[in-house]
Structure formats: C-alpha cells, structure tokens
Amino acid sequence: MNWDRIEGNWKQFQGKVRQQWGKLTDDDLDVIGGKRDELAGRIQEIYGVSKDEADRQIERFAGTLESGTHDMPSGTKTPPSRN
Helix, strand or coil, X not given: CCHHHHHHXXXXXXXXXHHHCXXXXXXHHHHXXXXXXXXXXXXXXXXXXXHHHHHXXXXXXXXXXXXXXXXXXXXXXXXXXXX
C-alpha cells in the first residue's frame, strides 16, 4: 500500500500498527503521526533492530495491507480501480 494513504489515514491505521508492533505506546503513535521515518526510528529504538530491518518490517506491513492480509480500517479511502 502506498505510504501516503497510510499517513493520510493514520488514525484509522494505528490499530493495525499496534497489532504489528505491540510495544509501541499511544504516545509513540502520536509522535509517529503517520511518518514512515518516525515509525522506523521507533521500531529501531524499541525493538533493537537495524534501520534496514525496520524498513523491511514496514515494507512487509504495508504489503499485507495491500494484499488484504490485514483488513482495511473502516473509513479509509479506497484506491481508484485499475481497469
């Protein structure tokens, strides 16, 4: 999924982010505010992983949203059809 969509609907996606990275607090999610770099930094700090690993985790997470592995939160904007 395009990160701009996640950032634009951050409030709706926070629950999915929290499911994926359960050690993130509400304060962390507020500070992150949908910013991918902030999320990567928090993952690095809290989970003790490298920047590359944090980026890989975020890519996988965004991919699961695109593939429907995670349900899209209600109220999110659906992408235009690709006909």
